[in-house]
Amino acid sequence: MGHFITLATCVLNQWALDFQGNYERILESIKQAKAAGARYRLGPELEITGYGCNDHFYEGDTYLHSWEVLAKLLVADVCQNMLIDVGMPVAHKNVKYNCRVIFLNKKVLLIRPKMFLANDGNYREMRWFASWQKYRTVEDFYLPRIISEVTGQHTIPFGDGVISARENRVLRGAFHAGQALDGVEIFTNSSGSHHEFRKLDTRIDLIRGATRKSGGIYLYANQQGCDGERVYYDGCGLIVMNGDILAQGTQFSLRDVEVVTATMDIEEVRSKRGDQPSRMTQASAAPAYPRIFADIALTYDAFKDGFDLPPTQTRAPFYHTPEEEIRYGPACWLWDYLRRSKSGGFFLPLSGGLDSCCTAIIVFSMCDLVCKAAKNGERHVIADARRVAGEPADSTYVPEDPKEFCGRIFHTCYMGTENSSKDTRARAKHLAEWIGSCHVDINMDSIVSAFLAVFQIATGKVPRYKVHGGTETENLALQNIQARSRMVLAYMFAQLLLWIRGRTGALLVLGSANVDETLRGYFTKYDCSSADVNPIGGISKIDLRKFVKYSKTNLGLEILQEFLDAMPTAELEPITKDYVQGDEVDMKMTYEELSIYGTLRKVAKCGPFGMFSKLIHQWRGIFSPTEIAQKVKLFFFYYSINRHKTTILPPSYHMSPYSPDDNRFDLRPFLYNSSWTWQFRRIDEGAAALNKLSEQKKE
Template identity: 55%
Template sequence: MGHYVTLATCNLNQWALDFEGNRDRILESIRQAKAKGARLRVGPELEICGYGCLDHFGENDLYDHSWDMYEQILTNPETHGILLDIGMPIIHKTIKYNCRIISFDGKILLIRPKLHLANDGNYREMRFFTPWNRPKYYEEFRLPKRLGGGYVAFGDCIINTLDTCFGAETCEELFTPQSPHIAMALDGVEIFTNSSGSHHELRKLDTRMQLITEATKKCGGVYLYSNQKGCDGDRLYYDGCACIVVNGEMVAQASQFSLADVEVITATIDLDDVRAYRNQKSSQMQSVEQPEQYHSIKTEIELCPTESVFDPDLKPSNPQPVRYHLPEEEIALGPACWLWDYLRRSKTGGFFLPLSGGIDSCATAVLVHSMCRLVVKSCAEGDQQVIKDVQFVCRQESDWIPKTPQEIAQNIFYSSFMGTENSSFDTRDRAKKLAKEIGSYHIDMNMDTLVSSVITVFEVATGKRPIFKVFGGSQTENLALQNIQARLRMVLAYLFAQLLPWTRNKTSGGLLVLGSANVDECLRGYLTKYDCSSADINPIGGISKTDLKKFIAWAAKNFDMPILIDFLDATPTAELEPITENYVQSDEIDMGMTYDELSRFGRLRKVEKCGPLAMFIKLYHEWSLPPYNLTAEQVAEKVKRFWFFYAINRHKMTTMTPAYHAEQYSPDDNRFDLRPFLINPRFPWATKKIDEVVAVITKREEEIKANNLSVE
């Protein structure tokens, strides 16, 4: 006959410690779920307080405030009549846990702590919480007095309704080898919920979606995935993609990137489809062989009303293909959404960008343009929160609604070309044209007098005046003269960020200074410490040069901005040294390696966990073949050069601007890539081992060559 149930999951743009705002977004998601006829609503991980509270999780106040908000949600009549799965931190027996609270009609049915904690990369959950680590075990938890006291099950349990059975798992548990949903499925659970705080990384979504769809491909079932979305107050952007999967097939998928604070999706499921899918001998045999069962919380809740089968407007949701964005689209959308959240929540007056005319600052400017495009789109779709926010950040009246991205940029985006005698006409012209295209308030200036004044101060103090290498100076002088230009740009950037709005009679709020150092330059250390890469936030700090070029090519076409092609065709250069007939500064020549090589070094170092020796061996097998055809000595020299410059510049990462995390090999020292910044850059023992391997390879190649000659 069919057992139809409508289920809801959501993306929520929660904010760390924004208790009342988080509460309101949770309530709105419940209202929307009920309006769509859902009988079960699932929300993101730690949605009450926000996922990214970090060391605030050590404060007892946070747990008290979370209970305050949960009480207001639980006692609100609008939240009754629907089964709720809500995330918040809880202290049990003086131990802090990351929990799910299952409730219905104002009554808590179960508190389910997280079994496996995320504790690598960007995550340090075991710094704040303790894993439950006791599958199928539970205890009693005394509820706070404000919720009437009494006891409720606390542990790894499942919920039985009149017509089905469901269980919860949390984020990391999906990625573990023994995911709880497998054992739950073998014990009869038909609906699984997963509440996550999963961040965006380029090309990562396919991995997550593969795990989500495969969760019910073996055992059958309904899988509801909910995720945080937006900037939770830090470097990460949580990229939503809440979804509902039945028997391994997607039936509903929310957006990965959008400015909507609340996004609820629903699907109607016939539970008989799950039961038919499970009607396989192998799974039946494994089910009855389970030695230990879950403790089941028995309820009188009905998720599949009998009359729903006869509702002509109610029908099961159809399967659909999983939606993915191209990497170029991910770059266009992820950092843009992150910038918007940062701008509206910091309540500053906008952004200031040192626009050099190179591809990195160009990409940063285009990301601001992409942000403005998203805001215009959301305004056109009637998103009242976005309309309210854009009116505030642009300091406009309540009837003002922007129609073009340029209208927004004219109010909140400022840029400046900070030229010197070493700057070319082409870079200055490109910067000016791009600023006009995007609509930023642009300042074209020279800072030669400032640079000259600082050098004169040094000359007066020491009696010596440094000169560039092309004019006969030493490498020390050459580097110092480059660095002073870069550092003075940083000083000017903050001066202009504070005063430019004032020059336009806008006195409320300074500007956020945007950095524009890409992940490869950070990895190599090809930047000046405390130069114009030192900023408030950096939207491209976790994106490789290769991906940035692809993004600019994509944006030139999709944003109808042909000016961007000029940036792609230009040779990357810092323009900190004099241009002569015989010399023009080039980034890749300065670095002694190409950007493509840097990307490979970065992945081997961080993702594949290679030290110098392991990196050499891997690269020799790659680069000794066409199209590279490098000798063992050449590969060894490249590897040694990379590790040397990586090591001597590692100290720069301790002061880098907080950057949008987008790449697995990010060298961000603040949390993601924890390594010492004072190490021997020669790596003497690893170097000796590499030289030994090179000698063996060289000798073997000579023997093969000699044998071939004797045969001939």
């Protein structure tokens, strides 16, 4: 025993096509890893380009600039005497691959292409890359001139190989039992994995399980932040040995660079493997992987070299609660979007309802994270905060109080009409005061009246609300006039409020439509939900209510109890003694039911009949087969007639596994036969058969 090794895995906030910024962050991570005593550094997937380049991976420029960045890394002083593993796209024999490039002392040792591409959900890697299909095979790769001039090499190995250091410490990509049997001791997983509700525990279980049985060291690197997409890469670098966690990075952070290191005795891997005779028998017959020699000693002898880096102790995994995930994930995503879009802040139509309340709390949480990062001396956060707040370049301003910073960059507006209540107006005003946003209160009745006057002049008709004797068509049209007018007003205020305050630039408009209302289509196309970004667009109403309860306690916002007690309402119809508009009444289904429908439709991949079949068991004793049939048919009717609305959703933070986002995640048609003739008939037949069976049992 006593052969210690220090390894580093890095979490970087990269940005698609930001080659200069990506290079600087990679270099900084190498500096930090080296300072921590690491002799091997692993970075996230496609870190040179940024993961979310998408169709830019078709462009030759993307590959040219990647090689240019690699050339700069090869000659950098800090990159010498360290085994470095970076991610970039590479074209080999006119085929594009998602690759790892491993280099040491100005020599490229191996280019390892990805063998299993992510191609579901938010991922489309097979659109741009091919997977490497030649197992345990390497070929000659001809280096571009820009690299050959640095390394003096013309060809290097490309393919499914492993790196062997001087003492035969062997490194390989993501875990595979066959590689472990061939003696691979260190497994590396360079990832571009996004945040999704309660996903981290699954990720950690998979990583721990990979080495618990076969033994080994597992390094997990990931991106962190918004690199230009609807997803947030949630970092959380990990180092695991023999199933035990040694180091775990943060999941939500405003840092651009986080380096996670651990020191371990590699003999523990060999000891674990050596006491399994059956495993040794399998290993003796295992086919060998091509080995590429790295002229570096990754380990050191603790008795010879001293105990300057004692072994890292094991630790339990850390998980955020679901409420904390809502608080921190969208807040970090918004900060990246804000600072990288060069905008001057956010504008939010604050309705006094729970959804826009949640969006406001998330922005306040973002301000809180900025202040904490500034207190910790994060220079890039301070610099970005100064620019966003409209401070000059030579300013000494440092954000310290979230409420004060919120007042600089966050603008809210209550857009009332004659149908709005005093309660919602008061809630919006009080919440704005609590979080410190720059708040405006307006009345839109004159705008709505102007639209109706134009319509009356053109047609001679005046539409009426349902409570005043109007038809459903008139009633809906009158609601939509208000909703769409709010969108126009929101963008006007977003463009001019900074000007009013003597500042340049414009604000980003925030939307507040939750995932359930989007699934049902319960929103007006091009209303105030048609925003620049929507931080709660992937979160269910149920989870948002839990988040508000959490925020009331943990943020000390007592005003939030009023939002929890209030009935969800759009306030687009007149309030009378006998009638108050309610969201669940309008939708003809509850938010709890919508969450179930969404999960069955997307996660369980159910069509109408499949959903009916599952709900027959899930709702047994609660609803009759006929009632379940009616509920399923009603959901699919409204889902299908409103599916076209998902084509214009603003970029929304992806969090729910049943998100209906048509732009990337949920690739389904937007034009349906809303009668679902065959499917609904099959449901009715099934319900009738179950009812008949029930009657026979009673007899």
